[in-house]
Amino acid sequence: MSRMLFVYNPFSGKGLIKNHLYDILQEFNALDMEIVIHPTKDRLDAFQYIAENEGKFDMIVCSGGDGTLNETVSGVMSYTGSKPPIGYIPSGSTNDFAKSLGIPKKMKHAARHIVNGHPDKVDIGKFNDRYFTYVAAIGAFTKVSYETPQDMKNILGHQAYIIEGIKELTMIKPMSLRIETEKETIEGDFIYGMITNSKSVGGVKGITGKDVSMNDGLFEITFIRQPQNPIQLNNIISGLLMNDYKGETVYFDHVSSVRVIAKEQQIPWVLDGEFGGNLREVNISVQKNAVDLILEKDVK
Ligand SMILES: [Mg+2]
Known part of the structure; x- marks a missing residue:
């Protein structure tokens, strides 16, 4: 048996x-x-x-x-x-x-x-020597996901992430980052970053961009730049609420690997909603079709 x-x-x-x-x-x-x-x-x-x-x-x-x-x-x-x-x-x-x-x-x-259901292949993220299923994140929004007690999370649900995140946006210190993908290297000051394989984050659908596939060997990267003036801050907040925040304030791409280097100090990472360590350098790569999940419909 x-x-x-x-x-x-x-x-x-x-x-x-x-x-x-x-x-x-x-x-x-x-x-x-x-x-x-x-x-x-x-x-x-x-x-x-x-x-x-x-x-x-x-x-x-x-x-x-x-x-x-x-x-x-x-x-x-x-x-x-x-x-x-x-x-x-x-x-x-x-x-x-x-x-x-x-x-x-x-x-x-x-x-x-x-x-x-039947087994179907899904991509998994490798994060240095660990794994994540759908999100690795830094900056605003991330503290709330692992510092909010479980019972508060249960009461507030996904709104907790957005409300707490917006509060944090106005206070957060920017992170000076170098981001290297297989396509390019960029540097700058950012207030938030996430690497995702998911169609929603924090319950917010579409926040990870369009054309998301769970088994295409690609993850989406979204890094929000430090706003330079109140108008940019406004654009970020309204963009977050409207699920459409692409533009000059955001660096977005579909990649199979990304290295994130914090240039000044260690930064706390969150993996799938749990604390993932204070780190200077993180190497992330997509493990294409790494596990079988049992699902009724074919994975897209
Ligand atoms: Mg994908």
Whole structure:
């Protein structure tokens, strides 16, 4: 009998899963697999458990927020042998990645989506020696995502990111950066930067640009320059609210690799909503089609 690992974060999304566990397991019944259930105890528990159990499971399903998915993907990426397909049942507050892949919001439906789905290749980001599934970011907006307590995130949802981010925009110190892609090198002062493989960030659809594909070997890079006057600041804020902020204040491109060097000091990075370290130099590359996710519709 083939085996499934079901790993979930009991505290994600107001502990949403406790009302849905029975329904989820009932859906999984249709798969006729032996199921090992592992509720996570702490941060990195999902990663460690998965990494330590290479070869034991034919499928790994995780439920939780961005952090749980990141740990699951990172655990599978650590395998030297074959990588089992991953199913995802989101329970966090924004779930940009799940939305980008057409995974249903309701947990029972997401479980059925896995039962009816098939493995499909998705790109993963490599960030120095770590991985991220859909966003690596610096500057304004980023503090709120990991410094906001879980229960506040649950209450405020994606609006928290925008409201807190706009507050930060007016106060933030610019970062002096050198950005090297496979196409060009640019330098300047920026207040925000993100490298994404997602159709939304912080619940805001379209903020990562048009023509986003989850398996094209390219990630989108968006760096907002330091505004030089109140008009530029206004353009940035209204652009963020209208999801259309391209122009002289923003450096945007589709790339397969990017190196970001902070010229003056270490800067705090956020990976998939969690603190990713204070760093001077970051090398990011797209790992094309690196993992199989179990999805109903073909990935675009
Ligand atoms: Mg892409």
